[in-house]
Every structure is written in C-alpha cells, then in structure tokens.
Amino acid sequence: MDSPLQSVQLLMLLGLVASVMTIATTRLMRLNPPWLPGWLRFAWLSDLVLSADPRQKALGRRFMVGVANCLAGVLALNVGVVHGLIDATACLYLTSAALVTLAVFYALMRSGLNQRLADPSMVEPQTWVIIGFLAWGYLIGGPGRPVALLLLVAILTFTMSTTTFPQLVRESSLAAALFGAVMWRVAALEGGSASADVMQWVFFCVLLLVLVTLCLLVAQMSRLRGEAQCHQAELNDALGRIRELATHDDLTGLFNRRHMLERLNNEKHRTIRSGRSFCLAMIDIDHFKRVNDQFGHGTGDQVLGNVANTISAGLRETDVVARWGGEEFLVMFTDTDLLTAERVLVRIQQALAQTTVAELAPQLRVTFSAGVTDYQPDEMLTRTIDRADRALYAAKAAGRACVLRDPSDLRASSQAA
Numbered sequence: 001m002d003s004p005l006q007s008v009q010l011l012m013l014l015g016l017v018a019s020v021m022t023i024a025t026t027r028l029m030r031l032n033p034p035w036l037p038g039w040l041r042f043a044w045l046s047d048l049v050l051s052a053d054p055r056q057k058a059l060g061r062r063f064m065v066g067v068a069n070c071l072a073g074v075l076a077l078n079v080g081v082v083h084g085l086i087d088a089t090a091c092l093y094l095t096s097a098a099l100v101t102l103a104v105f106y107a108l109m110r111s112g113l114n115q116r117l118a119d120p121s122m123v124e125p126q127t128w129v130i131i132g133f134l135a136w137g138y139l140i141g142g143p144g145r146p147v148a149l150l151l152l153v154a155i156l157t158f159t160m161s162t163t164t165f166p167q168l169v170r171e172s173s174l175a176a177a178l179f180g181a182v183m184w185r186v187a188a189l190e191g192g193s194a195s196a197d198v199m200q201w202v203f204f205c206v207l208l209l210v211l212v213t214l215c216l217l218v219a220q221m222s223r224l225r226g227e228a229q230c231h232q233a234e235l236n237d238a239l240g241r242i243r244e245l246a247t248h249d250d251l252t253g254l255f256n257r258r259h260m261l262e263r264l265n266n267e268k269h270r271t272i273r274s275g276r277s278f279c280l281a282m283i284d285i286d287h288f289k290r291v292n293d294q295f296g297h298g299t300g301d302q303v304l305g306n307v308a309n310t311i312s313a314g315l316r317e318t319d320v321v322a323r324w325g326g327e328e329f330l331v332m333f334t335d336t337d338l339l340t341a342e343r344v345l346v347r348i349q350q351a352l353a354q355t356t357v358a359e360l361a362p363q364l365r366v367t368f369s370a371g372v373t374d375y376q377p378d379e380m381l382t383r384t385i386d387r388a389d390r391a392l393y394a395a396k397a398a399g400r401a402c403v404l405r406d407p408s409d410l411r412a413s414s415q416a417a
C-alpha cells in the first residue's frame with residue numbers, strides 16, 4: 001500500500017464520517033428537540049456546510065445522502081485495495097475522479113449557482129454521474145462488484161420520491177447500458193469462462209428486473225401523486241367556495257351579516273388599542289317594495305346588486321360594507337368622523353341618482369335613506385347598531401332619500417343632504 005493511496009483512504013474515511021455526521025446533525029436540527037441546549041442543535045454547522053437559506057439547505061440535505069452513498073462505494077473499493085483484491089491504481093483514478101466530481105457539485109450547491117439551473121436540485125445529473133461511477137466501480141471492483149449493484153438500487157430508490165417516470169426511465173436505461181457494457185467486459189476479462197459469463201448474465205438479468213420494477217413503482221407513485229394533487233386542488237376549491245359562502249352574500253357579493261359582525265368586533269378591539277373610532281351607517285333602499293311589485297323580483301334582485309356595487313364603489317378600501325337584511329346595508333367607516341361619513345353617504349346617494357339600476361327599466365332610479373352614528377368607547381356593538389337603525393327610521397320619517405344622525409345624539413344633528 002503506497003502512501004498517496006493511504007492518504008486517499010484516510011480522506012475517504014474522514015469524508016464518510018463527515019457526511020454521516022452532517023446528515024445526522026441536520027436531521028437533528030430539523031427535529032429541533034426542545035430538550036437539547038441551543039448550542040447543541042447544530043444549526044450553525046448545517047448553516048456552514050449547507051446553507052442558511054432553508055430551500056438550499058433542503059437541497060443540500062438530499063445532496064449529502066448522495067455524497068454518503070458515493071463515499072461508501074469509494075470506501076468499499078479502497079478497503080478492497082487494502083486487502084489486495086482490487087487494483088490500486090485503478091482505484092486511485094476512480095477515487096480522485098469521484099472526489100473532484102463531488103467537489104464540483106458541492107461548489108455549485110454551496111455557491112448557489114444551482115439556482116440558475118432549470119432544476120436547482122441537480123438530482124438527474126447527480127444520478128447520472130453516480131451511475132457512471134458505480135459502473136466504473138463494478139468494472140474494477142473484483143469480488144466486491146455486487147456492492148456497486150446494491151448502491152445503484154439504493155440511489156435509485158432514494159430518488160424515487162422526487163423523480164418522474166420519464167426521468168427514472170432515462171436513468172434506468174443509462175444504468176442498463178453502462179452495466180451491460182461493463183458486465184460484458186468483466187466476463188471477457190475473467191477469461192471468458194462459461195461460469196463467468198453465466199454469473200454476469202444472471203447479474204444483468206436481475207439488474208434489469210430490478211430497474212423495470214422500480215420504473216413500474218415510480219409510474220404508480222406518479223399516478224397516485226397526480227390523483228392526490230387533483231384531490232388537493234378540488235379540496236382547495238371547495239374550501240374557497242365554503243369560505244366565500246360563509247362570509248359573503250350570494251346575491252350582492254357583499255359580506256354577509258355574520259362576517260360583518262366579526263369585522264365589527266375586530267374593529268372594536270382595534271379601536272380600544274388605537275384610540276381611534278369608527279362610524280356605522282345603516283342604509284335602506286326607499287320604496288323597494290314598489291320596485292318588486294312593479295318590475296318583478298328578478299329586476300328587484302338586479303337593483304339590489306347595482307345598489308350594492310354603487311355603495312362599494314363610493315367607499316374607501318378600508319371601509320367595510322355588508323348586506324345586513326333584505327334591502328338593508330350596513331357600512332363601517334374606519335378611522336372616520338361623523339361629518340365625513342355623512343358626506344361620503346351623500347356622495348353615494350348622488351352617484352346612485354345617476355346609475356341605471358335595472359337593464360329592463362333603464363329609466364328606473366332608486367334612492368336610499370341612511371342613519372349614521374359613531375362608536376362610543378366601551379359600548380356594546382348592538383347599541384351602536386341600534387343607534388344607526390334609529391337614525392335610519394328618523395331619515396325615513398323625514399321623507400326618505402336623506403342621511404341623518406341618531407336623534408338621541410346630543411351632538412348637533414346635521415342633515416347632510
């Protein structure tokens with residue numbers, strides 16, 4: 001055993017220990033057990049060896065499994081050399097080539113250059129290279145050749161969870177071609193004896209069987225993955241629809257009463273923290289029964305939708321409007337004083353006067369009455385809503401198409417219309 005070879009073997013051993021330690025420590029860090037002292041969670045080591053970026057770290061962890069696999073194969077060869085079973089020079093070439101290749105992949109990964117590639121995980125090129133080295137190892141591996149076959153199956157099985165069927169077919173084809181060639185060469189090198197031929201044929205047929213089985217398994221996994229993704233998409237759609245139904249009114253698309261109460265509660269708590277208040281306005285379309293009676297419920301529905309749109313369009317993004325009842329809407333003006341809320345409502349009334357609210361009755365115009373009030377610190381929301389409701393009734397009583405404050409409001413009541 002010459003000394004450069006000894007150094008390479010020592011390096012191999014250190015490399016293997018380092019990669020196993022890295023996998024173990026990054027795994028430990030992922031589990032992040034609360035009982036482990038902070039300095040022992042190895043976050044710093046995994047940041048140093050892989051990357052601080054979680055996406056790169058995940059790729060690095062997968063890469064380290066490949067590294068460990070590759071180093072195990074190279075180590076096995078070097079053990080064979082130590083015991084005089086494998087040609088030392090051939091092993092040195094393979095070991096050096098494998099180390100350089102691993103270093104190149106590691107440099108790509110650690111520098112982040114892999115992110116510029118179409119597939120930043122580089123799984124396919126790595127697998128191709130590993131298959132090449134394993135075939136090379138098989139060629140020079142002497143009695144330890146089956147180790148290369150075992151490692152080949154291990155690496156292909158490891159990539160199964162992420163690989164696609166076409167990818168695995170490509171990798172399997174490469175493996176079959178390279179191993180077929182080296183097996184043929186090994187049979188020739190071993191003197192072309194009948195038993196050597198038979199053994200290589202047996203190995204090759206078993207390898208083909210394993211590769212086909214893996215491909216079938218991946219095809220099945222891909223199908224299951226596709227079905228699971230489909231179900232997930234359907235579930236997400238259904239969830240979105242349920243959320244929409246739970247929070248929105250079907251006819252107008254505005255928030256429904258339940259969701260509005262939630263928003264009001266949130267705003268109430270925000271008000272307590274920030275000290276800034278909000279206003280509420282109860283809006284009711286005037287003489288809406290007449291619209292229904294005269295034009296039918298279909299047109300009535302259309303009018304409701306168009307009034308809802310006009311109100312929404314006239315509000316700020318931070319304001320919230322909901323369909324409170326049949327032809328009633330509740331508006332929450334956040335961080336707004338009474339006077340401003342009244343002005344906004346009057347502006348919306350003016351916009352509505354210009355709006356065609358029913359396609360079949362283009363001349364039809366509707367008006368609304370509104371009662372407005374502001375939230376008083378610490379009061380129950382129902383009280384604020386009641387005040388807005390009372391103000392609405394006052395507006396109806398005052399002849400409709402106007403905006404009024406709650407009559408019991410001691411502050412000056414101003415009719416903004």
Ligand SMILES: Nc1nc2c(ncn2[C@@H]2O[C@H](COP(=O)(O)OP(=O)(O)OP(=O)(O)O)[C@@H](O)[C@H]2O)c(=O)[nH]1
Pocket residue numbers: 251284285286287288289290292296297298299300301304325326327396400
């Ligand atoms: N088309 C339609 N009509 C509705 C809907 N919800 C409630 N209404 C109708 O709205 C009308 C409300 O009538 P009233 O409560 O008498 O009020 P109004 O006719 O608007 O009179 P004032 O409010 O006093 O100006 C009723 O005819 C309800 O049937 C709905 O979703 N679609």
